[in-house]
Amino acid sequence: MAADELASRRYLTFSLRKEVFAVPVAPIREIIEYPGVTEIPLAPDFLRGVINLRGSVVPLIDIAARFGRGVSEITWRTCVIIFESSQEDALHQLLGIMVDTVYEVVDVPAAQIEPRPEFGTAMRTEFVDGMINRNGKFIIVLDVDKVLNAQELKHLIETSEQQHGLEQAVTLDA
Numbered sequence: 322m323a324a325d326e327l328a329s330r331r332y333l334t335f336s337l338r339k340e341v342f343a344v345p346v347a348p349i350r351e352i353i354e355y356p357g358v359t360e361i362p363l364a365p366d367f368l369r370g371v372i373n374l375r376g377s378v379v380p381l382i383d384i385a386a387r388f389g390r391g392v393s394e395i396t397w398r399t400c401v402i403i404f405e406s407s408q409e410d411a412l413h414q415l416l417g418i419m420v421d422t423v424y425e426v427v428d429v430p431a432a433q434i435e436p437r438p439e440f441g442t443a444m445r446t447e448f449v450d451g452m453i454n455r456n457g458k459f460i461i462v463l464d465v466d467k468v469l470n471a472q473e474l475k476h477l478i479e480t481s482e483q484q485h486g487l488e489q490a491v492t493l494d495a
Contacts, residue, residue, distance in 0.1 A: 329428040332453070333402070334460060335420040337385055337393075342420075343427070343453060343462045348404045350415065352423055355399040366392050369419065372401070377415055379403065384418045387468065388448070398422045404465060416469050429453050434462065 332343035333352075358370040358381055367386040372379050381401065385393045393399070400423045406414040437449040450464040 329430050330434065331426055331428055332460075332462065333426050334424040335400070335402070336422045336424065337388075337420055338390055341424070341458070341460045343460045344402070344404075344465050345462075346426055348406075348465055350403045350405050353401050353403065353417075355395055355401055355419065372417060374403065374415065374417075379415045379417050381417045381419060382469065384420060384468070393419055393421065395419075396421070404469060406469060418469070427453075427455070429455075435459075437462075 331346040333346055333349060334341055334343045336342070353374075356372045358372055360370040361368060364370070365386075367383050369381040369383045372381050383393050385391060398421060400420055401417040402420060402423070403415055403417050406416055433454065435452040435454065437446060437451050448464055448468050449461055451462040453460040453462060
């Protein structure tokens with residue numbers, strides 16, 4: 322076996338609508354309790370607002386809404402995972418994602434990570450980096466760079482703002 326196949330990878334597991342997901346540990350800066358959020362008028366559902374993280378403004382993404390599963394309910398177990406973006410044009414940009422519950426960090430041998438399915442998931446397949454078979458159940462490994470792609474998120478926000486502007490114009494003309 323090659324050394325890469327023997328190496329293990331570390332993932333943080335969490336739940337979202339009773340499904341278990343995993344993200345690589347490397348880009349995670351910290352995990353915090355759900356904080357006070359400043360809402361942004363006319364923002365799309367997936368952008369819950371911004372939070373103040375020790376003086377830094379951090380956009381807060383509702384990952385369930387990002388996946389088209391509706392806005393998340395906030396409970397006492399809701400957490401925010403803070404990521405440091407590694408994308409070229411958004412170097413050192415902090416982003417937070419809301420999750421229902423954080424579980425644990427797991428070490429997974431690279432050989433046990435299955436390739437992403439090309440169909441059969443309830444989300445865009447490019448968001449899926451692979452699958453982990455753990456205790457007879459699959460955990461979806463998210464491709465954080467695709468899910469939190471700064472350019473795509475910016476485009477979605479701008480589109481939402483344009484749609485709200487059009488809706489307001491139509492209402493005012495009526």
